[in-house]
Amino acid sequence: MMNNRPTPDRVLQLINGYWVTGIIGVAAGCSLFTHLEDGAGTVVELAARAGISERGAQTLLDGLVSGGLVELYEGRYRNTPEASTYLVEGKPTSLSSFAELKLRQMGTLAGLPDVVRAGGPVTDPTTEVADNPHWEQVVPAIAAQSVPAATIAAEVIGLADAGEISILDVGGGSGIYSAIWLEANPAARSTQLDWAPINAIARRLLEERGMAERFTCIDGDFHTTDFGTAKYDVALYSHIAHQEGPEDNVEVFTRLRRSLKPGGALVICDYVVDDDRGGPTFPLIFASEMLLKSKKGNTWRRADYHGWLMKAGFGEVSFHPAEPATLVVAR
Ligand SMILES: C[S@@+](CC[C@H](N)C(=O)[O-])C[C@H]1O[C@@H](n2cnc3c(N)ncnc32)[C@H](O)[C@@H]1O
Numbered sequence: 389m390m391n392n393r394p395t396p397d398r399v400l401q402l403i404n405g406y407w408v409t410g411i412i413g414v415a416a417g418c419s420l421f422t423h424l425e426d427g428a429g430t431v432v433e434l435a436a437r438a439g440i441s442e443r444g445a446q447t448l449l450d451g452l453v454s455g456g457l458v459e460l461y462e463g464r465y466r467n468t469p470e471a472s473t474y475l476v477e478g479k480p481t482s483l484s485s486f487a488e489l490k491l492r493q494m495g496t497l498a499g500l501p502d503v504v505r506a507g508g509p510v511t512d513p514t515t516e517v518a519d520n521p522h523w524e525q526v527v528p529a530i531a532a533q534s535v536p537a538a539t540i541a542a543e544v545i546g547l548a549d550a551g552e553i554s555i556l557d558v559g560g561g562s563g564i565y566s567a568i569w570l571e572a573n574p575a576a577r578s579t580q581l582d583w584a585p586i587n588a589i590a591r592r593l594l595e596e597r598g599m600a601e602r603f604t605c606i607d608g609d610f611h612t613t614d615f616g617t618a619k620y621d622v623a624l625y626s627h628i629a630h631q632e633g634p635e636d637n638v639e640v641f642t643r644l645r646r647s648l649k650p651g652g653a654l655v656i657c658d659y660v661v662d663d664d665r666g667g668p669t670f671p672l673i674f675a676s677e678m679l680l681k682s683k684k685g686n687t688w689r690r691a692d693y694h695g696w697l698m699k700a701g702f703g704e705v706s707f708h709p710a711e712p713a714t715l716v717v718a719r
Pocket of ligand 1: 515523527530531534558559560561562564581582583586608609610611625626627628
């Protein structure tokens with residue numbers, strides 16, 4: 389007879405979740421996914437390709453098989469489709485440098501007990517500090533996360549067929565949205581508002597992709613920089629709302645509404661949680677990152693976005709999946 393007693397398996401895996409952060413971060417650091425992409429291999433072959441010990445290679449591969457990122461086929465290891473798409477260097481969707489960054493940042497978790505007790509960062513609130521060098525590390529590493537969402541957002545708002553439109557990307561970071569959107573619509577122009585060193589990173593990307601003449605940057609703080617009036621057809625606010633408190637989001641949405649031409653659209657991309665905070669899983673757990681790194685940030689509920697956008701003067705709000713993120717489109 390089966391008994392329904394829970395086993396400790398899942399709890400042990402969750403407690404030891406840092407093992408996975410370590411294994412993926414180190415595997416990315418020694419280009420193991422890229423070597424696997426060049427061809428399936430045995431432990432001995434892969435250790436030689438990656439320039440690591442056989443014992444180390446076996447340990448990484450065991451961990452990656454356990455995590456479902458690498459599989460064994462006729463005695464050789466190969467990437468699963470997920471690893472092939474998201475962890476091989478050089479692919480536009482590659483999260484490989486993000487995996488390395490997360491491993492480097494893992495020590496900050498030691499401060500979590502104090503942060504939880506206090507209800508926010510105790511030593512260095514990163515998102516509120518103007519022009520924080522933190523962003524120079526983060527922005528290139530997270531660019532790939534926005535590739536699928538930017539592509540879906542372009543489809544949702546019919547960007548490719550929108551003609552000569554002007555776009556404002558607030559906190560555009562790497563410039564990845566502008567790169568994807570300007571490629572989808574060769575008549576569009578985009579303006580990114582971010583800190584000066586971050587805009588320099590974005591300018592390089594747009595130059596590399598041959599779209600520099602249609603891309604302008606404004607250096608500054610989006611809390612204080614004027615967005616203008618009836619200037620843009622589309623405004624974008626991607627992965628910013630979670631670092632801000634409710635009042636700040638309403639304030640920025642109000643000024644963004646004013647910056648839009650009649651009929652213009654505000655596109656928000658973020659990790660949005662259900663109204664009862666019962667899911668989805670990734671946005672729920674991402675809230676811990678904002679507790680660690682911002683004074684007022686959180687993963688906000690659909691109802692929060694809806695209410696703030698109405699207060700800001702928008703009349704129509706729709707939600708579209710771009711997993712693990714959600715796109716919120718307001719007109
Ligand atoms: C999480 S990244 C998002 C980048 C991009 N929008 C995306 O979704 O891939 C946050 C960006 O907002 C910028 N940022 C944060 N606070 C800012 C502020 N007060 N004024 C201007 N830019 C800011 C950071 O420099 C960084 O580029």
